[in-house]
Amino acid sequence: MHLLELTSKAVSSICNAGNKQELQAAIHEAVRSLGFDSFNLAFEKSAKREFMTEPTLTNWSYDDLVAYERDGWSDKDPLLDYAATSTGPLLWQRPGWKSRNEMGYYEYLKFNGIFGGLTIPLQGDSEKLGALTLLSFGDRPHDPDVLHAASIIAMVAKSRAAAIGLMSGQASGGGIKVRSLSTLQREILKWVANGKSNTEIALIVGQSKRSVDYHVIEILKKLEVGSRAQAAAIYGSL
Structure with a gap:
C-alpha cells in the first residue's frame, strides 16, 4: 500500500x-x-x-x-x-x-x-x-x-x-495520585497489585523488608486509601 x-x-x-x-x-x-x-x-x-x-x-x-x-x-x-x-x-x-x-x-x-x-x-x-x-x-x-x-x-x-x-x-484522580509515587513506589505498587507479600516484594526489588513496609505505608497515604486491596484497585484501573 x-x-x-x-x-x-x-x-x-x-x-x-x-x-x-x-x-x-x-x-x-x-x-x-x-x-x-x-x-x-x-x-x-x-x-x-x-x-x-x-x-x-x-x-x-x-x-x-x-x-x-x-x-x-x-x-x-x-x-x-x-x-x-x-x-x-x-x-x-x-x-x-x-x-x-x-x-x-x-x-x-x-x-x-x-x-x-x-x-x-x-x-x-x-x-x-x-x-x-x-x-x-x-x-x-x-x-x-x-x-x-x-x-x-x-x-x-x-x-x-x-x-x-x-x-x-x-488525568483521573487515581492517575494523578499514582504519579505522586516515586519510581520505586510505583514498582512496589505493581507487585502489591499482583498479590505479592512485602517479604516477596523485598526480594524482587532488592530492598529490605523494612524498607518495603515503609514504602507500602507511604503508598497508602499518597493514594489516600486504607488497604492494599484499594491500592491494587487503583493500579488496576489505570
Whole structure:
C-alpha cells in the first residue's frame, strides 16, 4: 500500500478511537505500517524526563519503563534532549550514535536490540513539552517520506487524545495520585497489585523488608486509601 494511503487509513482509525485502549491500538497499528515496532507518545509535559516516566500513550511495558528510569536514562538519553529542544523530526540509525560519540547510548541500543528510530518533537503554544518516539527492532531502512507521515499521525493522535480526555491536565484522580509515587513506589505498587507479600516484594526489588513496609505505608497515604486491596484497585484501573 502506498505511504499516502497508509497515512490516510491511520488518520481515520485514530480519529475513530473512542477511548484510551482504542487510541493506543490505532497508533500502534499506524507506526507498524510505517515500519516501526514500538512507540512512546507524550503531551503537555513539564520536563523532558516525563516523556518516559509518565507517557500519555505507549506500548512499552511497565517493567521496561521502570528499568529505563532505574538505569538513569531519563537523565541522560540524548533523544530526550533532542525532543525537548528541537523542532524538526529526527530519523536515526544506531551507528549514528557511535559517530556522535554517544557510546553509552549506542551500547544501550545494541543491548536492547534497537536498530533505529524516529523522534518528532511536539511542542505546543505553551511551554509544555511533547514528543512521539518510534523505535525499530529490525535492521531495515526507512523512506525519508516517513517523516511527514509520522508527523501527521502524531498531530492527529495529540488532538484525539485531548478529545477523549487523555492530556495530563485531564488525568483521573487515581492517575494523578499514582504519579505522586516515586519510581520505586510505583514498582512496589505493581507487585502489591499482583498479590505479592512485602517479604516477596523485598526480594524482587532488592530492598529490605523494612524498607518495603515503609514504602507500602507511604503508598497508602499518597493514594489516600486504607488497604492494599484499594491500592491494587487503583493500579488496576489505570
